[in-house]
Amino acid sequence: xxxxxxxxxxxxxxxxxxxxxxxxxxxxxxxxxxxxxxxxxxxxxxxxxxxxxxxxxxxxxxxxxxxxxxxxxxxxxxxxxxxxxxxxxxxxxxxxxxxxxxxxxxxxxxxxxxxxxxxxxxxxxxxxxxx
Amino acid sequence: xxxxxxxxxxxxxxxxxxxxxxxxxxxxxxxxxxxxxxxxxxxxxxxxxxxxxxxxxxxxxxxxxxxxxxxxxxxxxxxxxxxxxxxxxxxxxxxxxxxxxxxxxxxxxxxxxxxxxxxxxxxxxxxxxxxxxxxxxxxxxxxxxxxxxxxxxxxxxxxxxxxxxxxxxxxxxxxxxx
Numbered sequence: 491x492x493x494x495x496x497x498x499x500x501x502x503x504x505x506x507x508x509x510x511x512x513x514x515x516x517x518x519x520x521x522x523x524x525x526x527x528x529x530x531x532x533x534x535x536x537x538x539x540x541x542x543x544x545x546x547x548x549x550x551x552x553x554x555x556x557x558x559x560x561x562x563x564x565x566x567x568x569x570x571x572x573x574x575x576x577x578x579x580x581x582x583x584x585x586x587x588x589x590x591x592x593x594x595x596x597x598x599x600x601x602x603x604x605x606x607x608x609x610x611x612x613x614x615x616x617x618x619x620x621x
Numbered sequence: 622x623x624x625x626x627x628x629x630x631x632x633x634x635x636x637x638x639x640x641x642x643x644x645x646x647x648x649x650x651x652x653x654x655x656x657x658x659x660x661x662x663x664x665x666x667x668x669x670x671x672x673x674x675x676x677x678x679x680x681x682x683x684x685x686x687x688x689x690x691x692x693x694x695x696x697x698x699x700x701x702x703x704x705x706x707x708x709x710x711x712x713x714x715x716x717x718x719x720x721x722x723x724x725x726x727x728x729x730x731x732x733x734x735x736x737x738x739x740x741x742x743x744x745x746x747x748x749x750x751x752x753x754x755x756x757x758x759x760x761x762x763x764x765x766x767x768x769x770x771x772x773x774x775x776x777x778x779x780x781x782x783x784x785x786x787x788x789x790x791x792x793x794x795x796x797x798x799x
Contacts, residue, residue, distance in 0.1 A: 514665040521696040524711035525728075531710070535726060544729030545694035549666060552690060565689040569733035613731070 494596060500586040503554045509578040512540050519545060529578070539577035547572065547611045551600045554584040555615040559596065562620025566595065570613030574604065581605045586615070594619045627757050628764060629793040631723040635766045638719035639755030651698040651746040651774065656685045659742060662695075663688055679742075686739040692774045692783045693734040698748065717789075718752055718768060724795045730767060730788030737781045740774070746782065748774050753786075766791040 513527040524531040525541045532540055548570055556563050576582055586600040595618050602611035627633045656679045663671035668688070675685045702713055714721055740746055754769035768789040774782045 511665065511667070518662050518665040519694045519696050520698075521716075522707060522711040522713065523716075528711075535710075541728075544732065545690065545696075548732055548734065549690055549694065553666070553668075556689075565736055567733070567735045568690070569731070571731035572729060575728075611731075 494588055494591045496588050496590055498588040500555075500558045500588070500598065503557075503584040504581065505550070505584070506579055506581050507542050507546065507576075509540050512542065512546070512578055515543055515546050519543070521545075532577075537575060537577060539579065542576040542578070542580075544570075544572050547576070547602055548613075550582075550584060550602060551611065551613050551615055555586060555598055555600060555617055558586070558598075559617045559619050564618045566616040566618055568613065568615045570600075570611050572611055573609045576602070576604065576610050582610065589614070594621060629795075631725050631793050631795070632757065632764060632766050632791065634723055635719045635725060635768075635791050636755050636757055639752050639766070639768055642719065642752045643755065644751060644753070646749050646751040649698050649748040649750060651692070651695075651748050653745045654687065654691070654740065654742060656742045659685065659687045659691060662691050675742075685742040687742070689736060689739070690734060692740060692746070692748075693732065693785045718770065719755075720791060724793065725791050726794045727789055727791045730790045732788075733786040735784045737783065738776070740776070740782050745777050746774055747777075748772050762792065764793065 516526045521543060525535055525537060526543050527540055529540050548568055551570055552565055552568050556565060583603045585603055586598040588596060589599045590597040598615045600613050600615050601609055604610050656675055660672045660675055671688060678685045697713060697716055699715060707713055708717060710726060717727055750772040752768060753771045756767045758765055758767050768791060770787050770789060772785045776782055
């Protein structure tokens with residue numbers, strides 16, 4: 491296992507959610523809120539396109555953290571706050587900093603950033619790395 | 622310190638309803654998720670690797686654990702309702718607590734998920750859920766109510782699998798600018 495210390499930066503991950511993915515995630519998570527798959531309806535609430543689900547942001551915070559932590563890593567907890575809305579097709583970046591290391595347990599301060607570098611989601615992810 | 626006055630009658634009503642509900646826990650049957658349920662969830666996340674591993678474990682007769690946030694991300698475990706019982710924004714009443722008949726809209730503020738034990742395919746899961754807080758706030762987008770909802774997912778032996786605290790932002794739909 492690579493030695494880690496608080497303050498280490500994780501390599502950023504860049505991605506975008508397609509409108510197809512937003513629809514499929516709404517369907518599989520039984521989320522019928524129209525802002526997530528009906529762009530015309532989302533516009534009536536002031537959004538420029540279908541809105542990324544909060545729980546999909548949570549998934550991305552988690553998935554990139556687990557991928558970074560390596561094979562066999564397990565999620566212990568994740569918490570996040572939605573700071574700004576993201577929509578279908580928007581270019582997003584996952585970024586994280588190691589905030590503490592206790593044995594195999596690593597805590598990350600994680601963020602999802604918009605293309606202009608502003609924060610979309612902020613949170614923490616706690617993972618246990620495989621030995 | 623005195624809390625700022627609520628200027629929206631709809632938000633005032635949401636607050637009043639929420640305060641009546643706080644601490645009233647309601648049990649829900651989440652059913653018995655299958656490997657297919659887990660794989661369909663993973664497919665929506667483009668996680669083909671999970672699907673391959675899960676199906677291989679299943680073929681070997683070994684336990685298959687759910688994707689880590691499967692329980693937390695699933696918005697409802699109820700059977701329905703049909704479309705004509707949904708709110709105009711597509712939400713069911715259960716997913717939009719304290720808002721029935723009111724001119725409001727809502728977005729998620731965030732979540733905190735604590736994992737104790739992963740759910741395994743073929744195991745019955747129950748949830749217990751309650752509104753735990755209701756606060757009136759002013760932010761960049763104006764006035765809103767922040768509802769706190771806690772859900773605890775339990776195995777048949779009563780052990781906690783996952784605990785979720787979520788915040789729901791309720792805004793006045795008649796004059797909001799968000």
